[in-house]
Amino acid sequence: MSDQASNLRKLMEDRAEIQSENASESVSNNIFDQDKNTRVITITSGKGGVGKTNLAVNLAIALQMIGKRVLVIDADIGMANVDVVLGSVSKRNMLDLLEDDVSLEDVLVKGPHGVTYISGSSGVEKALNFTVEERRRLHNKLSPCSDFADIILIDTGAGLGRNVVDFVIAADEVLLITTPEPTALSDAFAVIKTYFLHSDKKSLRLVVNRIFDVNEATDTTDKLNATSKTLLNVPIECAGYIFEDRAVTECVKKQIPFIVAKPNAIASKCINQLVDSLLNGKQMTITKGWLEFLNQIFDF
Numbered sequence: 001m002s003d004q005a006s007n008l009r010k011l012m013e014d015r016a017e018i019q020s021e022n023a024s025e026s027v028s029n030n031i032f033d034q035d036k037n038t039r040v041i042t043i044t045s046g047k048g049g050v051g052k053t054n055l056a057v058n059l060a061i062a063l064q065m066i067g068k069r070v071l072v073i074d075a076d077i078g079m080a081n082v083d084v085v086l087g088s089v090s091k092r093n094m095l096d097l098l099e100d101d102v103s104l105e106d107v108l109v110k111g112p113h114g115v116t117y118i119s120g121s122s123g124v125e126k127a128l129n130f131t132v133e134e135r136r137r138l139h140n141k142l143s144p145c146s147d148f149a150d151i152i153l154i155d156t157g158a159g160l161g162r163n164v165v166d167f168v169i170a171a172d173e174v175l176l177i178t179t180p181e182p183t184a185l186s187d188a189f190a191v192i193k194t195y196f197l198h199s200d201k202k203s204l205r206l207v208v209n210r211i212f213d214v215n216e217a218t219d220t221t222d223k224l225n226a227t228s229k230t231l232l233n234v235p236i237e238c239a240g241y242i243f244e245d246r247a248v249t250e251c252v253k254k255q256i257p258f259i260v261a262k263p264n265a266i267a268s269k270c271i272n273q274l275v276d277s278l279l280n281g282k283q284m285t286i287t288k289g290w291l292e293f294l295n296q297i298f299d300f
């Protein structure tokens with residue numbers, strides 16, 4: 001058994017022990033409650049290269065630093081790079097779960113800085129073309145994720161490809177990252193429009209990245225909010241912002257997340273403030289949870 005697998009098994013055993021110690025309800029109720037308590041947050045963008053993966057990885061580390069159990073799922077098709085930003089290497093990816101002899105433990109990577117993640121695969125875009133049996137297999141093997149994660153962060157690709165849209169629509173919460181550039185804004189609005197037309201949940205908030213001053217975040221939010229209110233009749237809120245920071249680029253080159261290498265950098269401070277906003281600010285109501293998310297992704 002690999003180190004990762006044994007770590008995970010230990011984690012799950014600990015979890016089971018705590019659950020059985022606290023068991024005042026039936027086992028099935030516990031599983032149900034556990035699932036509903038897992039926040040599934042999809043990180044997406046209209047335009048590519050605006051900072052999704054850096055947000056996902058650094059947010060995951062900041063959350064686990066304050067005791068949250070976080071799982072990152074790399075669902076960026078064709079440009080899966082969570083492991084690159086983390087400075088990690090994964091031998092397996094999510095689609096390997098289709099093999100009979102590959103278990104969830106085999107694809108989970110206990111990466112550096114305490115981040116557990118599942119690597120992306122270029123084949124994930126075929127999600128809707130899987131046979132019922134293949135979808136059932138992925139669904140069943142991924143289901144236990146909510147047992148050991150308080151928060152599941154999903155790093156998607158950019159734009160409105162079918163696969164990205166599925167992940168966005170199925171999530172209880174969406175963080176839509178954009179820069180203040182007009183091109184990024186119009187692409188972000190396209191995502192907002194699709195989300196509000198197709199999702200039964202209305203929990204999408206902005207993260208404005210690469211700003212030079214706070215006014216840029218306010219202006220960006222105001223512009224998207226005004227368009228959204230006029231055309232869709234829904235207001236858009238901002239969950240947080242991240243300053244343009246050379247530390248981000250330097251750390252990407254060194255393959256060490258900036259929140260670890262440069263905890264005092266302004267980008268790191270912004271990530272910590274975003275954590276505060278996510279955990280203590282206006283809370284989204286959780287009604288679906290992980291299993292319902294999987295049901296929607298795999299079409300059950």
Ligand SMILES: Nc1ncnc2c1ncn2[C@@H]1O[C@H](COP(=O)(O)OP(=O)(O)O)[C@@H](O)[C@H]1O
Pocket residue numbers: 045048049050051052053054055209210211242243244245246248249252267
């Ligand atoms: N706040 C920031 N300050 C400076 N550069 C940034 C910032 N955010 C992102 N970048 C740059 O943008 C690049 C792309 O970021 P990444 O997270 O990979 O985007 P995406 O996942 O959306 O494609 C990074 O490698 C980095 O060079």
Ligand SMILES: [Mg+2]
Pocket residue numbers: 052053054076079081155
């Ligand atoms: Mg990315």
